[in-house]
Amino acid sequence: xxxxxxxxxxxxxxxxxxxxxxxxxxxxxxxxxxxxxxxxxxxxxxxxxxxxxxxxxxxxxxxxxxxxxxxxxxxxxxxxxxxxxxxxxxxxxxxxxxxxxxxxxxxxxxxxxxxxxxxxxxxxxxxxxxxxxxxxxxxxxxxxxxxxxxxxxxxxxxxxxxxxxxxxx
Ligand SMILES: [Ca+2]
Ligand SMILES: [Ca+2]
Ligand SMILES: [Ca+2]
Numbered sequence: 001x002x003x004x005x006x007x008x009x010x011x012x013x014x015x016x017x018x019x020x021x022x023x024x025x026x027x028x029x030x031x032x033x034x035x036x037x038x039x040x041x042x043x044x045x046x047x048x049x050x051x052x053x054x055x056x057x058x059x060x061x062x063x064x065x066x067x068x069x070x071x072x073x074x075x076x077x078x079x080x081x082x083x084x085x086x087x088x089x090x091x092x093x094x095x096x097x098x099x100x101x102x103x104x105x106x107x108x109x110x111x112x113x114x115x116x117x118x119x120x121x122x123x124x125x126x127x128x129x130x131x132x133x134x135x136x137x138x139x140x141x142x143x144x145x146x147x148x149x150x151x152x153x154x155x156x157x158x159x160x161x162x163x164x165x166x167x168x169x
Contacts, residue, residue, distance in 0.1 A: 002028035022050035025081065027116075030075060034166040041069055048087050053077065054092060054161040062139035065095045065159030066110065074163035078109045085119050088160055089145050089169070095159035096148070098140035100125070118148070125150035130135055 003025050008032065010023045017065075020039060024032040034050060041126055043051035056068060069075050076097030078134065079085050088096070097110035107115035121143060127150060129137045134152030141157050151157070 001094075003083070004126070006031050009079070024050055033120050034168075036166050038165055041163075044144065045163065046087075049083070050164065050166045052163045052165050053087065055092065056158045056161070059156045059158050060096050061156065062099070062159075065157070066097070069159065071159035072163070074161040075110050076115070077160040077162040078111050079117075079119070083115065085142075085147075086108060091144060093141055093143050093153065093156040095141050096155050097149070097162075099138055100150070101138045101153070104136070108159040119140055121147040121149055146151075 006023055006025050010021060013033065014021055016061075020036040021033050024035055026032075026035060036050070041047040045052040045054045047053075051127075053072075054072065054074065056065065058068075058069070066076050076095060077084075078086060078097050079088060088094070098107055099110075100107045100113060102108065107118070107125075109115060112163050125137065125140070125148075127137050129135055129152045132152050132155060134154065137150035137152055139153035140150050144162070
């Protein structure tokens, strides 16, 4: 709810100062108005809020996906809110930047933040890698038109990169 209030606030501010601003809401009272670095995203990337997004056409392990994103000046997507979650629904299941490799059950984003808001589908994460001949499931992916599931990191999926399109705060 507070996200909607802040977005409304952003609209009003923009009317006054006429600068291309975007809004980063980390929590209700942890909010930044930041300036876009560019009005557009690179070809092949989708613009949404303060970031640009890229869905890979290839598939690979979670590590391969992350490496590819870094090569593109981005990283695997960090899903910060419901709007971003909806945006990331794709026709392909895809890796996101969320892992519990370090400590089982303690999910962390690639930007170093802990997972607070989550969109797991029912009965996930189950760390049930045995179904795939692996020991564990430590990498999260977004299912087609659904929420998240954990899978063995070596599994081959597409991936979603996110590139910040604003000056850092
Ligand atoms: Ca994000
Ligand atoms: Ca796990
Ligand atoms: Ca699972």
